[in-house]
Amino acid sequence: MQRRPRRNRKSESVRNLVEETSVSVKDLIFPLFLIEGQKKQVEVNSMPGIYRYSIDLMLKEIEECMKLGIMSFDVFPAYPESLKDQIASESYNPETFYLKALKEIKRKFPELCLMSDVAMDPYSSDGHDGLVKNGKILNDETLAILGKMSLAQAEVGVDILGPSDMMDGRVGYIRNLLDENGFKETSIMSYTAKYASAFYGPFRDALDSAPKFGDKKTYQMNPANSREALIEADLDLEEGADFLMVKPALSYLDIIKLLSDNYPVPIAAYNVSGEYSMVKAAAANDWLDSERAMLEILLSIKRSGAKIILTYFAKEFARLQK
Numbered sequence: 001m002q003r004r005p006r007r008n009r010k011s012e013s014v015r016n017l018v019e020e021t022s023v024s025v026k027d028l029i030f031p032l033f034l035i036e037g038q039k040k041q042v043e044v045n046s047m048p049g050i051y052r053y054s055i056d057l058m059l060k061e062i063e064e065c066m067k068l069g070i071m072s073f074d075v076f077p078a079y080p081e082s083l084k085d086q087i088a089s090e091s092y093n094p095e096t097f098y099l100k101a102l103k104e105i106k107r108k109f110p111e112l113c114l115m116s117d118v119a120m121d122p123y124s125s126d127g128h129d130g131l132v133k134n135g136k137i138l139n140d141e142t143l144a145i146l147g148k149m150s151l152a153q154a155e156v157g158v159d160i161l162g163p164s165d166m167m168d169g170r171v172g173y174i175r176n177l178l179d180e181n182g183f184k185e186t187s188i189m190s191y192t193a194k195y196a197s198a199f200y201g202p203f204r205d206a207l208d209s210a211p212k213f214g215d216k217k218t219y220q221m222n223p224a225n226s227r228e229a230l231i232e233a234d235l236d237l238e239e240g241a242d243f244l245m246v247k248p249a250l251s252y253l254d255i256i257k258l259l260s261d262n263y264p265v266p267i268a269a270y271n272v273s274g275e276y277s278m279v280k281a282a283a284a285n286d287w288l289d290s291e292r293a294m295l296e297i298l299l300s301i302k303r304s305g306a307k308i309i310l311t312y313f314a315k316e317f318a319r320l321q322k
């Protein structure tokens with residue numbers, strides 16, 4: 001035998017030398033769930049270790065995470081049914097608790113990178129990402145609502161807007177509106193290839209945002225398709241997206257690779273709630289080691305070409321690195 005690949009695995013120091021990929025806390029965005037009120041911290045049943053916070057406790061949580069080196073956060077609001085309507089009007093009400101909280105976060109921690117989601121579902125009485133008429137999700141009529149929501153979020157100081165709705169043309173629509181209103185520095189991380197996935201289940205529990213009828217297959221992508229992601233990526237890039245995101249991550253590592261091989265912008269991957277909960281559920285049964293599974297998952301997402309990972313594991317990962 002002339003070639004013995006095992007020689008490069010013979011000790012930890014050699015293994016470290018030949019290691020091709022690594023995950024840093026700098027790569028991570030930590031999604032956080034916000035609820036209205038004060039002194040509230042409620043664990044999400046289907047996501048052990050993940051909580052919904054009122055703003056006062058969220059500020060504490062952010063501070064703690066920043067001490068661990070996490071500098072980027074994506075905040076999602078959970079709205080009560082009573083504040084939802086068909087046109088998601090609460091999403092751009094300047095007095096709404098979500099927008100006030102975002103402003104407060106940026107005021108207290110101007111150095112962090114704050115991301116927010118642009119989509120109707122948390123505010124929609126239909127639980128869909130677009131305006132509903134006669135059981136259909138309207139595309140162009142939805143853009144105007146997404147536009148108002150985007151401006152309201154840019155206004156309170158959000159650094160990166162994350163349109164997660166999958167309506168056609170929304171990146172360009174939002175980009176134009178931001179530029180016209182003086183928000184040239186507000187970035188867009190487009191949910192470019194967002195698949196109609198079973199792995200969002202726990203997230204919809206966390207926000208009580210499940211669709212009230214039907215499913216999201218007329219706007220989110222079919223898990224069977226990969227080449228279609230190239231069309232979505234072409235459009236988003238042309239329309240001014242600063243980052244392209246693939247979601248979910250684990251069943252879509254090939255899509256992450258496809259976009260990272262073909263597009264020069266940073267690629268992000270959303271390691272979604274169901275991917276987190278699967279690990280936690282198995283670990284609770286002692287069926288696998290949660291820490292090792294987490295590290296392997298994050299590494300695989302990096303290895304496939306994502307620079308950025310949105311993950312509920314962020315704090316746990318950061319703690320391990322300390």
Ligand SMILES: NCC(=O)CCC(=O)O
Nearest residue numbers: 164199200203272273274
């Ligand atoms: N727009 C954000 C999400 O839908 C997150 C899904 C998840 O974590 O399951």
Ligand SMILES: [Mg+2]
Nearest residue numbers: 166167168232
């Ligand atoms: Mg698109």
